[in-house]
Amino acid sequence: MNIVVVGGSGFIGTRLCHRINSSLSADFEIIDKDPSRSFPHRAKQVNICQLDHLQLSIKNASAIVNLAAEHRDDVRPISLYDRVNVHGAKNICQIAREKNINKIIFTSSVAVYGFAEPGTNEMGKISPFNDYGRTKWEAEQVYLSWQAEDPIRTLVIIRPTVVFGERNRGNVFNLLKQIASGKFAMIGDGLNRKSMAYVENVAAFIEYSLGFGPGAHIYNYIDKPDFSMNALVSRVHKLLGRSTKVGLRVPFSIGLLVGMGFDLIAKLTNKKFSISAIRVKKFCANSVYESAVESTGFIPPVPLMEAIERTVRYEFIESHRAEQVFYSE
Numbered sequence: 534m535n536i537v538v539v540g541g542s543g544f545i546g547t548r549l550c551h552r553i554n555s556s557l558s559a560d561f562e563i564i565d566k567d568p569s570r571s572f573p574h575r576a577k578q579v580n581i582c583q584l585d586h587l588q589l590s591i592k593n594a595s596a597i598v599n600l601a602a603e604h605r606d607d608v609r610p611i612s613l614y615d616r617v618n619v620h621g622a623k624n625i626c627q628i629a630r631e632k633n634i635n636k637i638i639f640t641s642s643v644a645v646y647g648f649a650e651p652g653t654n655e656m657g658k659i660s661p662f663n664d665y666g667r668t669k670w671e672a673e674q675v676y677l678s679w680q681a682e683d684p685i686r687t688l689v690i691i692r693p694t695v696v697f698g699e700r701n702r703g704n705v706f707n708l709l710k711q712i713a714s715g716k717f718a719m720i721g722d723g724l725n726r727k728s729m730a731y732v733e734n735v736a737a738f739i740e741y742s743l744g745f746g747p748g749a750h751i752y753n754y755i756d757k758p759d760f761s762m763n764a765l766v767s768r769v770h771k772l773l774g775r776s777t778k779v780g781l782r783v784p785f786s787i788g789l790l791v792g793m794g795f796d797l798i799a800k801l802t803n804k805k806f807s808i809s810a811i812r813v814k815k816f817c818a819n820s821v822y823e824s825a826v827e828s829t830g831f832i833p834p835v836p837l838m839e840a841i842e843r844t845v846r847y848e849f850i851e852s853h854r855a856e857q858v859f860y861s862e
Contacts, residue, residue, distance in 0.1 A: 540600030544859035698732030720788035731840035
């Protein structure tokens with residue numbers, strides 16, 4: 534099997550390529566707008582938005598894995614979400630038709646559900662609250678239309694919750710960094726629960742799904758159990774050898790006002806800040822999902838508690854300054 538990993542230079546893509554590289558039954562190449570530090574000899578720098586460049590770069594392949602996306606909260610101009618996430622999906626499907634590639638795996642997001650009810654599964658109401666979630670949903674429809682054209686085609690749509698792990702510089706890292714610094718303040722009561730996904734497990738499930746047969750397969754991806762914010766903060770404190778007490782607490786209303794203040798400053802100065810009203814809302818919201826992944830027979834290689842311990846140890850106890858890091862939400 535020869536696999537084209539679009540977005541293979543990124544956080545999840547690099548983990549996936551390491552897994553495929555150790556396989557005796559598969560080969561891969563990377564298509565990404567950024568160079569791959571891990572596999573430079575297997576990578577081609579191509580933007581998913583450029584169909585003609587994709588046509589020249591993707592030749593013989595048995596499957597395409599599309600991990601490329603615009604995903605930050607503050608992408609400007611807004612049209613980039615549509616250009617990369619939706620138009621990029623159309624380009625991938627066009628390439629698959631031209632090259633007779635009958636298997637596509639697409640990483641979508643639980644963002645398609647918006648502020649979902651706790652326990653939302655794959656049949657949950659689609660109600661995105663931002664352009665990222667909207668365009669991920671629209672991209673899913675592009676891929677589903679491609680699959681429906683021919684019953685022998687295989688489409689796997691994976692909707693991960695927030696993905697974390699070593700070397701990622703997204704929201705979970707920022708939270709862990711605040712806790713590790715001793716300057717963390719809990720906004721709200723901390724009883725809200727969060728579903729999370731460890732990068733190694735997400736990559737392992739993508740690899741596993743390469744074996745799925747014809748049809749359209751849609752799965753949320755979550756590693757269980759779901760921790761409350763209080764429990765997560767206490768666990769990280771314990772790993773760092775500190776008191777398990779949460780510490781300073783800030784009412785949600787005050788935290789939201791602070792976020793709105795930073796939004797105003799960002800608008801006036803054209804600068805980006807790590808604090809915003811939407812991030813305060815997301816932090817304080819319950820984001821608990823369910824998944825049918827277990828029905829496939831997949832077993833995550835790393836238990837969630839061990840994944841958190843690995844990440845905390847790597848980032849805040851050990852020294853890895855020379856290692857590449859990846860920036861995302």
